[in-house]
Amino acid sequence: MFMPALQTVLKMVYPSRCLICGGLVETDFGLCGTCWRDTPFIAGLTCDCCGIPLIGDSDDAEFCDDCLVTPPPWMQGRAGLVYRDNGRKLVLMLKHGDRHDIALPAASWMARQARPMLRDNMIAVPVPLHLRRHFKRRYNQSALLSRALAQELGIDHVPDALERLRHTASLDGKSREARYHALADALRVRPRCRHLIEGRPVLIVDDVLTSGATLSAATEACLAAGASEVCISVLARVAKEP
Numbered sequence: 001m002f003m004p005a006l007q008t009v010l011k012m013v014y015p016s017r018c019l020i021c022g023g024l025v026e027t028d029f030g031l032c033g034t035c036w037r038d039t040p041f042i043a044g045l046t047c048d049c050c051g052i053p054l055i056g057d058s059d060d061a062e063f064c065d066d067c068l069v070t071p072p073p074w075m076q077g078r079a080g081l082v083y084r085d086n087g088r089k090l091v092l093m094l095k096h097g098d099r100h101d102i103a104l105p106a107a108s109w110m111a112r113q114a115r116p117m118l119r120d121n122m123i124a125v126p127v128p129l130h131l132r133r134h135f136k137r138r139y140n141q142s143a144l145l146s147r148a149l150a151q152e153l154g155i156d157h158v159p160d161a162l163e164r165l166r167h168t169a170s171l172d173g174k175s176r177e178a179r180y181h182a183l184a185d186a187l188r189v190r191p192r193c194r195h196l197i198e199g200r201p202v203l204i205v206d207d208v209l210t211s212g213a214t215l216s217a218a219t220e221a222c223l224a225a226g227a228s229e230v231c232i233s234v235l236a237r238v239a240k241e242p
């Protein structure tokens, strides 16, 4: 009974703050009521492969048009948020704002969507930053998310299983084809981590899913290293305006 009492005392001394506006919040869920309402959480029917929200209701796995036309190499994918408004803001705060405190609540939002993808003996692996960018930014936001998500889901985590083999220029603003071309063979499983991947289902974690080029390259790398199958979990999913 000591811990809850201590937590209550700590809460009185350090009350929870909203991740976005800094206002006081009553719960541990990270956002105040106003910011919560303005955050595009993904719920309901989504594409089974890329996690994009779909209209309607279904008990079967459904797919969006993009995934039907060009199926990604991974089996299933889910996102916690749509990448707009506060969804975008949270990603940028985590990525550029040194806001590591976002990782824990973000992982709980991701876990709500990711749980149906869980497999026995699954292992979580983040998309790596390029070394040069890692040096500049000092931390990999995807590894912060994958560590917290693995903890939340109770699965193993290998933060450095994937590595980049060469520098890829910023992909911002590039076409889908240009992104895929730039990333082909850019990632691989580190030789010393291959035995951790071989024969196991892998959950690849990233902050944003845009064209899927990076996640495709990461998936191919895991499959090449012998992963039995690959699913993906991202904090936010870029979605066309409805």
Ligand SMILES: [Zn+2]
Binding pocket: 018, 019, 020, 021, 022, 023, 031, 032, 033, 034, 035, 036
């Ligand atoms: Zn707020």
Ligand SMILES: [Zn+2]
Binding pocket: 047, 048, 049, 050, 051, 052, 063, 064, 065, 066, 067, 068
């Ligand atoms: Zn899709």
